[in-house]
Amino acid sequence: MKGYPRFKKYSRSVEYKQQSWKLHPTKRRITFTDKKGIGELKLLGKWDIHTYPVELIKRVRIVHRADGYYVQFCVKVDNTQEVSLTTSEIGIDVGLEYFYSDSFGKHEENPRYLRKAEKDIKRVQRNIYKNKKGSSGRRKARGVYARKHLKVTRQRNEHAKRLARNLCLANAKVVLEDLNVSGLVINHKLAKSITDASWYNFRQWLEYFGEKFGREIIAVPPHFTSQECSNCGARVYKSLSTKTHSCSHCGHTEQPDVNAAKVILSRAFR
Structure with a gap:
């Protein structure tokens, strides 16, 4: 390999079409033929790309993350999955005390990944300014700081993915609020907590698994x-x-978040 890929200032990925790369017969190495000097790369880690025919790989993307470079493969496959039939319908109310509360009365705890890692992140951040600008020590400290934030991002994503998948597997209809998250984070007192809860990412995974499993995902006015x-x-x-x-x-009493979840579910039928 001649050198690391050089990305534009605000870009951390580059995508190649089928004629710009060549996969080794063992599918453990990939060679980029775009004359940019990247050359041959060795594929490491856990992956199942060897189970797909080469002609189904339509795009290859090199992505730069804080902990290294990744090669992503865009494969043309049937993404549908057979799931058990169910008629269950659920309303969910996302929040800050609980990640969400549902219309059955269940509360999902809010993991607060950023809050838990904040002390360690601030300690690492202070190490950046202890080194001179342009020094190797400062560059290493920035790398450690970026990896701390990357870990939090991945934890949030895996948490949202797991919960969304379970909800879509267990219910034929999932109803949630159509929240304007970008508008809510304007409140500087709650912005960090809202970002840490990752509501938007959770909704994206709900819609993804809803389409994959043939479930109905409905967003109602909040x-x-x-x-x-x-x-x-x-x-x-x-x-x-x-x-x-x-x-x-009417004298009805209930936990506020569960009451809101039931209201959200009822609005899907109006």
């Missing part, structure tokens, strides 16, 4: 879901700190 009574529909105004939903019209 207005007044936390104020509306799931039993009678009356609006019961309460603050975020209120721990019990108590309706003055």
Whole structure:
């Protein structure tokens, strides 16, 4: 290999079409023939690319991450999967105290990956400024700092993926709020917590697995879901700190997040 790929300033990946690369017969090495000097690369790690015919590989992408370079293969395959039939329907209310609460009364704990790693990340960040600009020590410290954040990102993604997959396997219909997450993070007091919860990533995985498993994913307007009574529909105004939903019209009492999840589910039928 002549040298590492050189990406543009705000780009960390480059994509190649079929005529710009050649896969070794053993599929353990790949050679790039675009005359940019990348040459032959050895494929490491756990992968199952050897199980697919070469003609099904339509694109190859080199991606730069904080912990190294990765080769991604875009393969043309049938992505559908046979799943068991179910008629279960569920409403979910995402939050900060719990990752989500559902209409069955279950709460999924919020892992708070960034909060747990924040002390270690800040310690590593201080090491960056202890070294002079342009020095190898500063470059190494920045690499360690970037890998800490990359680990948190991957933890969030795997957590959201696992929960979304389980929800789509167990339910024929999943109903959630159509939240404007980019608008919510404007609140600087909650921005870090909202980002750490990774609601948008969770919804993306829900829609992905919903299409893969043939499930229905419905996003309903979020207005007044936390104020509306799931039993009678009356609006019961309460603050975020209120721990019990108590309706003055019908006397219904319930945990606020579970009540909101039931309201969200009911809106799918309106």
